[in-house]
Amino acid sequence: MREYILTINPGSTSTKVAIFKGDENVLQKDLSHSPEELDKFTKMADQFDLRKDIILNWMKENNFSIESLIAVVGRGGLLRPMPGGTYKVTEPMMKDLRVGYQGEHASNLGGLISRAIADLAGVEAYIVDPVAVDEFTDIARISGIPEIQRRSLGHALNIKACGHRAAASLGKKFNEVNLVVAHLGGGITVAPVQKGRLLDYNNANEMGPFSPERTGGLPVGDVAKLCFSGQYDANSFKKKLRGKGGLTAYLGTNDARDVVKMIEAGDEKAKLVFDALGYQIAKEIGAMATVLQGKIDAIVLTGGLSYSNMLTDYIKDMIGFIAPVIIYPGEFEMKALNEGALRVINGEETAKIYENEVAIND
Numbered sequence: 001m002r003e004y005i006l007t008i009n010p011g012s013t014s015t016k017v018a019i020f021k022g023d024e025n026v027l028q029k030d031l032s033h034s035p036e037e038l039d040k041f042t043k044m045a046d047q048f049d050l051r052k053d054i055i056l057n058w059m060k061e062n063n064f065s066i067e068s069l070i071a072v073v074g075r076g077g078l079l080r081p082m083p084g085g086t087y088k089v090t091e092p093m094m095k096d097l098r099v100g101y102q103g104e105h106a107s108n109l110g111g112l113i114s115r116a117i118a119d120l121a122g123v124e125a126y127i128v129d130p131v132a133v134d135e136f137t138d139i140a141r142i143s144g145i146p147e148i149q150r151r152s153l154g155h156a157l158n159i160k161a162c163g164h165r166a167a168a169s170l171g172k173k174f175n176e177v178n179l180v181v182a183h184l185g186g187g188i189t190v191a192p193v194q195k196g197r198l199l200d201y202n203n204a205n206e207m208g209p210f211s212p213e214r215t216g217g218l219p220v221g222d223v224a225k226l227c228f229s230g231q232y233d234a235n236s237f238k239k240k241l242r243g244k245g246g247l248t249a250y251l252g253t254n255d256a257r258d259v260v261k262m263i264e265a266g267d268e269k270a271k272l273v274f275d276a277l278g279y280q281i282a283k284e285i286g287a288m289a290t291v292l293q294g295k296i297d298a299i300v301l302t303g304g305l306s307y308s309n310m311l312t313d314y315i316k317d318m319i320g321f322i323a324p325v326i327i328y329p330g331e332f333e334m335k336a337l338n339e340g341a342l343r344v345i346n347g348e349e350t351a352k353i354y355e356n357e358v359a360i361n362d
């Protein structure tokens with residue numbers, strides 16, 4: 001009997017999978033990939049078979065047959081700028097996911113693997129609120145030179161999921177509240193959300209606060225100097241910015257729990273750097289609060305770093321004057337993927353078609 005939805009969320013070091021029955025999460029696993037396993041691949045799309053097979057084996061080991069699935073849903077990737085919602089995985093979408101239309105990111109594999117497993121099961125594949133969701137205002141796109149646009153690339157899925165949850169906790173609907181939602185994970189996105197719309201935010205790969213592994217925004221003249229110093233090629237410099245930046249660059253770890261232990265053991269450098277993380281996040285929240293002209297129902301902190309009271313207390317001390325702060329540690333991405341698919345399956349929403357929503361002229 002078909003009764004389960006398989007959700008797939010590929011990350012840089014693991015593939016999170018979960019199986020839902022209705023809205024109940026019946027089984028979830030973080031299937032981790034060793035650096036040696038992934039280092040072999042130059043392009044993200046080349047990891048397709050490895051990750052797909054690990055998921056299929058995991059289902060088999062747990063006695064979930066392909067035939068028991070009613071749908072498969074994945075985290076969507078760096079597609080063309082697109083409205084939020086649940087999308088069918090179509091051939092034009094897969095073409096853009098394979099090349100990484102706006103760049104390489106593990107989430108590009110979400111739709112591709114979902115489609116492949118859904119085809120085996122003979123059911124539909126979806127993505128929900130992908131990284132490329134773009135609801136920016138025109139003014140938010142202006143950078144400082146015409147050749148470069150500020151781009152909407154961030155944690156739309158978890159931000160919208162937490163936005164719905166925060167609104168419900170205030171006794172309102174998502175489209176009735178103004179929020180600043182800060183996703184504080186391996187990457188950081190701080191979003192001003194006006195009545196459900198993500199008006200602006202920092203590109204989580206290259207702007208805003210530094211994060212456990214990413215540099216965030218940097219002084220641009222010094223970046224240009226380093227680029228032309230002869231020490232790096234494009235690939236190694238990209239890795240320095242995303243993967244070897246942030247906490248990793250200063251303290252040799254991307255694990256905030258280790259940093260907290262270092263601080264508790266009296267490490268002053270660790271304290272300064274962790275405070276700086278809180279300081280940069282708080283400043284970004286302040287900036288996004290300004291986008292909403294200070295008319296804010298709540299500020300929401302979410303993502304793995306929000307488990308750290310040391311960090312959230314630092315942030316609350318700086319931004320508490322703006323609005324009440326709600327903390328949802330961890331992320332709700334698997335649940336949000338399932339809910340996006342359920343809304344379509346239950347007929348509450350029609351799945352969007354990528355090629356009808358974006359301009360494809362190439």
Ligand SMILES: Nc1ncnc2c1ncn2[C@@H]1O[C@H](COP(=O)(O)OP(=O)(O)O)[C@@H](O)[C@H]1O
Binds near residue numbers: 185330
């Ligand atoms: N209990 C915790 N206390 C402090 N930091 C934590 C805790 N749990 C996770 N983190 C930190 O959260 C960060 C990862 O966040 P997460 O949302 O899991 O990221 P991603 O899904 O982007 O990999 C890491 O720096 C990790 O050490």
Ligand SMILES: CCCC(=O)OP(=O)(O)O
Binds near residue numbers: 154155185186187188
């Ligand atoms: C590219 C923006 C989304 C993002 O950073 O996701 P992860 O934190 O999962 O890498």
